[in-house]
Amino acid sequence: MARAAAAPAQNLWAQGVLLLLIGLFCVFPFYWMVTTSLKTQVVALQSPPAWWFTPTLNNYREVLFVDGVGRSLVNSLIVAVCTTALAVVLGLPAAYALARFEFGGKRELWFWFITNRFVSPVVLAFPVFLISREIGLRDTHLALILMYLTFTLPIVIWICTDQFRSIPRELDEAALLEGCSQARIFWSICLPLAMPGVAVSAILSFIFSWNELLFAYILAPNAAKTAPAMAITFMEGYDVPFGKIMATSTLIVVPVLVFALLASRHLVRGLTMGAVK
Amino acid sequence: MTAAAETVPGAAAPAAPPPVLGRVRRRTVAAFLAPAVIALLAVGIVPLIYAVWRSLYDFNLTRVARTRFVGLDNYATVLTDPTFWAAMRRTAFLFVTAVPVQIALGLLIALLLHRPGLGMAKALTRLALVLPMATTYAVVGLLAQVTMNQRYGVFNQMLGWVGLGPVNILGNPQNAFWAVVFWDVWQWTPFVALVLLAGLSTVPPEVEEAARLETRSHWTILRHVQLPFLIPSLVAVLILRTADTLKLFDMVFTMTRGGPGNATEFIAILIERTGNRQFNIGMASAQAIVLLVITIVLARLYVRLFYRET
Known part of the structure; x- marks a missing residue:
């Protein structure tokens, strides 16, 4: 625990050093990752490891064009973009309904949505593996796009429910008195105002899909193989x-x-599902 | 529903009572909810039903022809299987070792960032904190393989600088477990720090300033002024870390594949091994369902505790 401030200047120094250490601790693995990627195999297998060497882009050339990583990155991109778009389209109306309408079973529905965040993909992976084999979806982008909805859809619903709630209800009321339908209010009034939330949830959905390994590893062994796999x-x-x-x-x-x-300013809010503003 | 219908007679005259916000026709609600609900039923619930069905069979992909109905036998096996409970215990042990460290370090970082001064340096540190938690989990495992390699790893080089001998980190069961703890701490301490920092900023500045006039002890201020405002953040951290620890797969799979032996075989890794490397789908399904039940019980408990509104 930091002591009470004695000499402010000295204190600032100590703080600065601490901040630097924290930053280094966070960044160093990335530094090592990038420098290692620029080493030839001979340099990479030096013991002790080399800190100074002549960098080469050969590894990138090889993985991208010989080993098929380029293709897998394209697969990752297709899957992440499609599942994000789908999650936004399917999730936004539900988020709006949860934020604005009163109906029976709302709590239970909301709890079900939220539980999906807790369920391990390993629980779904094998049944989906067998089902996808039977209906011919094995090793396709579509199988991954659909399964990634299990986590992207809840993300969109949580963040956007929060966002819709923050829009003043007076706007809806006024529109309702004018005779607007709910669909119209949702589309023309609330949706444009909810765009920041939509953007944050889309970015997070993209990151989660892009990072996913387990479903990809089990469901897409060849043609649709993603980059982490x-x-x-x-x-x-x-x-x-x-x-x-x-x-x-x-x-x-x-x-x-x-x-x-x-999205760094919104990342925490997104990752805690709006629990922390 | 009916009440609303009665107050608005057939022809909606301009003089009709204003429509009440929030009370809409059931069909409208259904139309808004249907896409998401149907999608989640299809990808989240249908596979579960399939898993429950499969868990009642002795079903192995290497001998599909000899599949037979065994009722609850798989569950009896799972519930009495020392390997399963060892993996659960290991997962719980990871939680109780890594999460307190993350909370302690995260709180220190949050308090440091919360202090006034050094604005620019603090903004940069906050950006640096964002990096670990966004890193692909599988890549964290690969980073561990490269940096913690016994001969070529920079980690052992650094240990050498302070006079410690090269350690076989990922090849030794005990060390491998602590390596997982280390990388879990690396990846998630920044997240905890930023969540707690958000919590600290909910303390009204007047209150904090008044308290600082009363006492110079940081501990007293933390304990009596800031902690009450930190409770929601702490609960959120506990909930999410519990969920993520139960799900932990990618990072460990790329780092150790659950080994050496089964030193890092956490629950998700065990289920993957049973189904994917032993082809025993029936058993893996039963393990998965037991894990799911445990997860739902924990989730219910936590959500009750925390998300009271809605």
Whole structure:
């Protein structure tokens, strides 16, 4: 615990050093990831590890164009974008209903939505694996897009319910007196005002889908293989290609980090499902 | 419903009582809810029903022809299976070791960031904190493999700098478990810190200032002024960390695959091994259903505690 402020200047120094240490602790693994991705296999397997070396982009060239990581990134992108769009389209009306309408069983419905956040994908993975085999959805983008709704849809519903609630009801009341239908109020009045929430929930849905491994690993072994599932295939075999693994990891992580930084102000609210403002 | 219908007679004259917000026709409500409900039924509930059905069979993908109905046998096996409970205990142990560390460190970071001054440095630190929690979980495991490699890992190099010998981290059962704790702490302490920081900012500044005039003890202020405002954040952290620990798969799978031995075989890894590497779908389904029941009980408990409104 920090002591009571004695000398402010000294105190600021101590604080600055602490902040720097915290920042380094967070960032160092990324630094190591990127530098390793620029090492040849010979440099990567130096012991002790090298901090200074001649960087090369060979790992990126190889994983992208020879090992099929490029394709898997495209798969990841297709799946993440489609499931996010679908979740927004399906989830927004429900979020609006939860925020604005009174109806029986609302609590139970809401609880069901929220429980999906708790259910481990491993519970659904095997039944879905068998079902998808039977209905011919095995190893397709569609199978992943649909299964990712189990977590993207709740995210959209929670965040947007919160957002709709923050819109003053006077607006709805006025529109209702003018004779607007509920669909019209939702579409023309509330939706434009709820756009910040929609954006945050879309970014979070994208990040969660992009990061997912378990469903991808079990449901999409070949044609629809996503980037995280691709990354772990390098771990097999005798000579583990550190540089390639880290190049693939960098390619996977950079887009989500960009999104996360863009939404950094809303990330906490989103991740805690609106429990913390 | 009926009351609303009665007050608005057939022809809606301009003089009719104003429509009440929130009370809408059942059909309207259904139309708004149907897309999400149908989608979640299809992807969330139908597979569960299928899993329950499969859990009643001795069903192994390596000998599908010899599948037979065994009733609740799989459940009896799971509930008395030491491997299953060992994995549950390991998962609980991970929770009680990693989460207190995350809360303690997170609180320190939050208090530090909450202090006035050094605005720019603090803004940068907050950005740095965002990075670990957004990182692909599978990549965290891969990072662990690379940095904690016994011979080529930078981790052992750094231990060498302070005079500690190279340690076999991921190949030793005990060390591997602590490696998982370490990376869980790395990834989620920033999240806890930012949640608690949000909690700290809900303390009214006047109250905090008044308290600071009374006492110079940070501890007293934390205990009596800030803590009451932190309770909602702390509960949220506990809920989410519980859910994520029960779900923990990606990071451990890419780091150790549950090994060495079964030192890092947490519950989700065990179920994956049973179904995907032993092809025993019947048993995996029963394990999954037991996990689901435990999850729902915990979720109910937590949601009762916390999300009182709605």
